[in-house]
Amino acid sequence: MAENSVANGVEILLNSKVTSLEEISGSGSDFISLEAGGREFSTRFVVNAAGAGSEEVAELAATRGTLPFHINPRKGQYIVFRRGSAEGLDTVVFQPPTVRGKGILVTPTTWGNLLIGPDAQEVQSSEDLETDPASLARIIRTARRSIDDFDIKQAIRVFSGSRPASDRGDFIIEWSENLTGLLHLAGIESPGLTSSPAIAHEAVNMLRAAGLILKDNQDFHPERKASVHPGPLGPAGAAARAVNLPEGNPDRIVCRCEQVTEGIIRDALSRNLSIGSMDGVKRRTRAGMGACQGAFCGPGVRTMVAESAGITEDEVFGPSRDRVKILENLAAMRALLK
Numbered sequence: 314m315a316e317n318s319v320a321n322g323v324e325i326l327l328n329s330k331v332t333s334l335e336e337i338s339g340s341g342s343d344f345i346s347l348e349a350g351g352r353e354f355s356t357r358f359v360v361n362a363a364g365a366g367s368e369e370v371a372e373l374a375a376t377r378g379t380l381p382f383h384i385n386p387r388k389g390q391y392i393v394f395r396r397g398s399a400e401g402l403d404t405v406v407f408q409p410p411t412v413r414g415k416g417i418l419v420t421p422t423t424w425g426n427l428l429i430g431p432d433a434q435e436v437q438s439s440e441d442l443e444t445d446p447a448s449l450a451r452i453i454r455t456a457r458r459s460i461d462d463f464d465i466k467q468a469i470r471v472f473s474g475s476r477p478a479s480d481r482g483d484f485i486i487e488w489s490e491n492l493t494g495l496l497h498l499a500g501i502e503s504p505g506l507t508s509s510p511a512i513a514h515e516a517v518n519m520l521r522a523a524g525l526i527l528k529d530n531q532d533f534h535p536e537r538k539a540s541v542h543p544g545p546l547g548p549a550g551a552a553a554r555a556v557n558l559p560e561g562n563p564d565r566i567v568c569r570c571e572q573v574t575e576g577i578i579r580d581a582l583s584r585n586l587s588i589g590s591m592d593g594v595k596r597r598t599r600a601g602m603g604a605c606q607g608a609f610c611g612p613g614v615r616t617m618v619a620e621s622a623g624i625t626e627d628e629v630f631g632p633s634r635d636r637v638k639i640l641e642n643l644a645a646m647r648a649l650l651k
């Protein structure tokens with residue numbers, strides 16, 4: 314979607330925190346001045362869809378009024394198992410939901426990994442993304458009530474995310490009372506991803522009703538060039554040989570675990586949305602998603618990202634999680650489950 318929007322004229326500024334939001338005084342036409350990533354913009358409308366940061370954005374506009382909502386972050390932890398571990402499971406298995414969420418699920422990923430989680434913990438800060446063995450063990454025990462024949466030795470990774478829950482207990486889709494033209498789409502907790510197309514329709518209707526003139530883009534391209542993905546895992550022997558192909562050969566395997574080739578990574582790096590992070594490559598190509606979690610391919614991927622983004626290797630962001638800590642968490646989780 315991001316690449317398609319760029320192809321249709323959208324400019325995406327990554328790593329550009331909104332730091333100022335104020336009415337342009339004396340303009341007489343309700344214009345807002347917004348600063349982000351060192352640039353200044355003047356606009357009639359701003360949509361605050363900053364998730365966990367939406368309270369901070371609302372706060373920038375609330376200098377003359379009260380803060381309309383508070384974000385009460387709710388952390389959820391997950392455990393990912395090796396590719397192939399979900400064999401025999403072809404659907405998402407839910408348990409009855411509780412007041413705090415839809416509960417722990419057991420699911421195959423598109424690529425055949427088993428994925429288990431998330432739990433729900435109220436935390437002080439949305440930056441608290443720590444995983445801990447006691448919670449992970451609790452997740453496994455709960456998941457076993459749904460499916461009990463998975464092997465915890467196959468777990469390769471743990472991670473967590475923070476749901477941007479609010480003190481209102483529902484999605485907040487409303488105009489700011491402090492700054493004309495600021496539309497809040499905040500407190501979008503689960504199932505916010507599923508709901509996002511409907512929320513976007515609602516936002517467009519509200520903006521149109523408020524006077525935003527929307528014109529059809531006659532040159533709209535509905536499609537984008539398909540990205541290249543690794544296929545099913547091939548024979549280990551052939552993969553081992555492909556690792557030794559010379560650099561620059563598109564068939565050279567860079568990520569052994571997931572058999573991701575140099576051609577696939579270069580395709581991701583050459584598209585219309587620049588990538589400056591290890592996670593950017595990982596999420597697009599699966600390089601680093603395997604059992605070794607990027608220990609083998611990480612340095613090579615970092616070099617390619619730096620070259621393509623025109624930055625130094627030190628400037629390439631990530632990986633966003635500490636691999637040693639993940640392994641320690643997994644070992645401690647298994648010990649608790651013995």
Ligand SMILES: Cc1cc2nc3c(=O)[nH]c(=O)nc-3n(C[C@H](O)[C@H](O)[C@H](O)COP(=O)(O)OP(=O)(O)OC[C@H]3O[C@@H](n4cnc5c(N)ncnc54)[C@H](O)[C@@H]3O)c2cc1C
Nearest residue numbers: 330331363364366389474475476501502503504505506507
């Ligand atoms: C553990 C977990 C499980 C979930 N499960 C599901 C599920 O099964 N189904 C489902 O539909 N949804 C699920 N969700 C919820 C879903 O992820 C969220 O509802 C959705 O991501 C919220 O979208 P958003 O655009 O409001 O916020 P986000 O996706 O968080 O996006 C906000 C963006 O704003 C940026 N930002 C923040 N502050 C600023 C600032 N000051 N300036 C500029 N940019 C800023 C952030 O970097 C981020 O890119 C889950 C979430 C979690 C954590």
